[in-house]
Amino acid sequence: xxxxxxxxxxxxxxxxxxxxxxxxxxxILSELAPGDFYGEARLNPQISPDSLVRMKxxxxxxxxxIAKYCYWLESVVRGEWGFxxxxxxxxxxxxxxxxxxxxxxxxxxxxxxxxxxxxxGIWLAAGGRTVHRLLARGGLALLxxxxxxxxxLIFQLIAARSGYLPVGGMSSPEWPQMKLWNIxxxxxxxLVLPVTVLTLSxxxxxxxxxxxxxxxxxxxxFIRGAxxxxxxxxxxxxxxxxxxxxxxxxxxxxxxVGTLLSASVLVESAMGWxxxxxxxxxxxxxxxxxxxxxxxxxxxxxxxxxxxxSDLLLYSVDPRIRxx
Amino acid sequence: xxxxxxxxxxxxxxxxxxxxxxxxxxxxPSDYAEQNRSFPFAPPTRLHFVDPAGRFHxxxxxxxxxxxxxxxxxxxxxDQPFPLQFFVTGARYRLFGMVQSHRHLFGVASPAHIYWxxxxxxxxxxxxxxxxxxxLSLFSGLFAxxxxxxxxxxxxxxxxxxxxxxxxxxxxxxxxxxxxxxxxLLLVVRALLPLSTSPSAVFLTVVAIIGIVGxxxxxRLIRNTVLTAGARExxxxxxxxxxxxxxVLLTHIMPQIRPVAMTQAPLLIARYILAEVILSFLGLGVxxxxxxxxxxxxxxxxxxxxxxYWWMCLPASLLLPTIMSYMMISINRSQAEISPA
Numbered sequence: 078x079x080x081x082x083x084x085x086x087x088x089x090x091x092x093x094x095x096x097x098x099x100x101x102x103x104x105i106l107s108e109l110a111p112g113d114f115y116g117e118a119r120l121n122p123q124i125s126p127d128s129l130v131r132m133k134x135x136x137x138x139x140x141x142x143i144a145k146y147c148y149w150l151e152s153v154v155r156g157e158w159g160f161x162x163x164x165x166x167x168x169x170x171x172x173x174x175x176x177x178x179x180x181x182x183x184x185x186x187x188x189x190x191x192x193x194x195x196x197x198g199i200w201l202a203a204g205g206r207t208v209h210r211l212l213a214r215g216g217l218a219l220l221x222x223x224x225x226x227x228x229x230l231i232f233q234l235i236a237a238r239s240g241y242l243p244v245g246g247m248s249s250p251e252w253p254q255m256k257l258w259n260i261x262x263x264x265x266x267x268l269v270l271p272v273t274v275l276t277l278s279x280x281x282x283x284x285x286x287x288x289x290x291x292x293x294x295x296x297x298x299f300i301r302g303a304x305x306x307x308x309x310x311x312x313x314x315x316x317x318x319x320x321x322x323x324x325x326x327x328x329x330x331x332x333x334v335g336t337l338l339s340a341s342v343l344v345e346s347a348m349g350w351x352x353x354x355x356x357x358x359x360x361x362x363x364x365x366x367x368x369x370x371x372x373x374x375x376x377x378x379x380x381x382x383x384x385x386x387s388d389l390l391l392y393s394v395d396p397r398i399r400x401x
Numbered sequence: 402x403x404x405x406x407x408x409x410x411x412x413x414x415x416x417x418x419x420x421x422x423x424x425x426x427x428x429x430p431s432d433y434a435e436q437n438r439s440f441p442f443a444p445p446t447r448l449h450f451v452d453p454a455g456r457f458h459x460x461x462x463x464x465x466x467x468x469x470x471x472x473x474x475x476x477x478x479x480d481q482p483f484p485l486q487f488f489v490t491g492a493r494y495r496l497f498g499m500v501q502s503h504r505h506l507f508g509v510a511s512p513a514h515i516y517w518x519x520x521x522x523x524x525x526x527x528x529x530x531x532x533x534x535x536x537l538s539l540f541s542g543l544f545a546x547x548x549x550x551x552x553x554x555x556x557x558x559x560x561x562x563x564x565x566x567x568x569x570x571x572x573x574x575x576x577x578x579x580x581x582x583x584x585x586l587l588l589v590v591r592a593l594l595p596l597s598t599s600p601s602a603v604f605l606t607v608v609a610i611i612g613i614v615g616x617x618x619x620x621r622l623i624r625n626t627v628l629t630a631g632a633r634e635x636x637x638x639x640x641x642x643x644x645x646x647x648x649v650l651l652t653h654i655m656p657q658i659r660p661v662a663m664t665q666a667p668l669l670i671a672r673y674i675l676a677e678v679i680l681s682f683l684g685l686g687v688x689x690x691x692x693x694x695x696x697x698x699x700x701x702x703x704x705x706x707x708x709x710y711w712w713m714c715l716p717a718s719l720l721l722p723t724i725m726s727y728m729m730i731s732i733n734r735s736q737a738e739i740s741p742a
């Protein structure tokens with residue numbers, strides 16, 4: 078028997094271990110990499126080797142790995158998340174807005190994908206005519222196989238042809254002059270396309286998962302017993318089948334957050350959404366180490382938070398865990 | 402369509418594609434980088450059987466395109482038929498990287514051209530680029546899958562069989578790499594390696610990265626399989642009779658791993674083909690003029706191209722049946738496992 082607090086504490090400790098490991102691991106990897114941010118500057122004849130050495134020591138690039146890691150860790154505690162060499166400012170200030178933008182995108186898509194997918198899963202498992210169900214399954218199979226790149230292109234084509242929705246970006250060019258109440262609908266209009274792509278990319282896996290786990294539960298003896306007792310279909314579904322089928326679904330919630338984040342890198346860079354993904358890509362190419370590591374750690378924070386939430390949900394839904 | 406028919410279709414499509422990709426030099430009418438600057442954005446060539454005079458030809462023929470001066474608008478000039486010829490000589494290529502040849506399966510006499518999928522902005526034959534791109538993308542998927550499955554089997558078996566410290570170290574590391582969205586992980590590792598220019602070096606780098614980054618998922622699955630297999634009576638019995646670890650692993654545990662690996666393989670291949678496409682699409686994989694499905698997709702990213710020249714999307718849209726076929730095979734394998742016929 079473990080209490081909720083102990084359970085949550087253990088999960089949180091595991092999360093901390095992962096965050097620590099991920100950030101240290103990416104530091105070690107970046108140390109192993111050939112070249113650094115000043116690789117380009119080295120080729121520039123106007124910059125003398127002396128000043129290169131001076132610039133490096135100014136940013137602590139000549140320090141040993143452990144010292145660099147501790148420096149970064151300390152700046153994380155201060156909320157600066159390291160120093161971006163290419164933007165010449167603390168990474169934290171750089172990340173803040175983009176983090177909000179990415180969260181706006183992924184949280185909306187996650188909520189939408191889960192709501193639609195779970196209802197589709199219930200419908201696939203329990204209701205609907207056979208023909209419709211077959212069609213829906215075919216559509217889902219097609220969606221699973223469609224890469225996000227293709228989805229992006231298809232939706233951009235549709236948007237541009239119809240001319241109703243903006244194809245990329247996050248706001249109209251005239252947004253600095255806009256009033257606050259005009260900005261929100263403007264951003265919402267820009268949000269439609271990327272959210273649709275992200276939702277569609279995450280949806281089929283969840284829907285299939287939901288359908289199969291509900292189908293399995295509906296076949297279980299306790300459901301057949303309940304049905305034999307004359308419990309109506311809707312009550313059977315909501316009160317008996319769904320809570321029992323929830324376990325594998327909730328367990329996969331954390332994973333789906335990761336899939337969505339991956340997809341958002343692509344969608345952000347292809348649709349010009351100013352989020353973490355685009356910055357990550359840019360920093361990767363420029364070897365802006367602190368930016369890369371901070372974003373990677375942040376993405377691990379999302380994933381860890383996602384699995385933490387799903388762990389807590391599991392605890393409240395599944396009494397078996399409490400007895401472990 | 403019954404499941405069997407779909408499976409046969411999937412296998413047929415994959416077989417065709419792989420044969421086409423391996424023999425890309427032979428099956429494609431021109432080289433992937435060969436430019437024909439006077440025919441940018443030419444639409445797909447049409448195959449005719451009936452000429453303007455109404456006579457029927459047994460051997461199909463094509464007409465030459467003539468460009469309206471200063472535009473990319475073409476019209477067919479059917480004054481003279483150019484019959485489709487087989488085993489024609491053309492650009493030199495190497496088959497399997499060693500056999501030099503200049504025979505192509507089909508072609509037409511100059512000044513006509515044969516572009517099954519039209520041409521791109523440099524007047525390069527899209528069909529040839531598709532085949533050469535398939536060679537790169539399909540085989541990066543296959544090789545990367547081989548790498549990550551091998552790593553997964555080695556580490557998964559070690560962790561599941563020896564348990565204790567091996568298990569906690571290996572699975573602890575696996576958990577770290579699973580804690581990251583895989584594209585982020587891919588980017589971080591890609592950032593470490595030089596953005597080299599030689600296509601074969603880039604190909605090897607991309608394959609190695611995709612394969613190594615993907616080790617954790619199969620490793621975890623195989624570890625769980627080995628863990629349950631290791632607790633079976635016959636394994637314990639074999640051990641208590643003095644069977645060595647190697648003997649037990651090879652004769653008693655391997656047969657348990659195989660179905661898991663066989664179900665995972667097609668899924669991983671599909672995933673890794675997509676990974677290569679995404680890397681090249683983002684500009685981190687192979688670059689122009691080398692053809693890969695990623696660079697082909699990248700070229701339709703501009704709206705003007707996407708909307709005006711529909712044939713530019715042909716190679717990209719063929720990605721879909723390929724991924725679907727691999728997934729179908731994987732699903733079929735996992736169902737065969739549950740209910741063996």
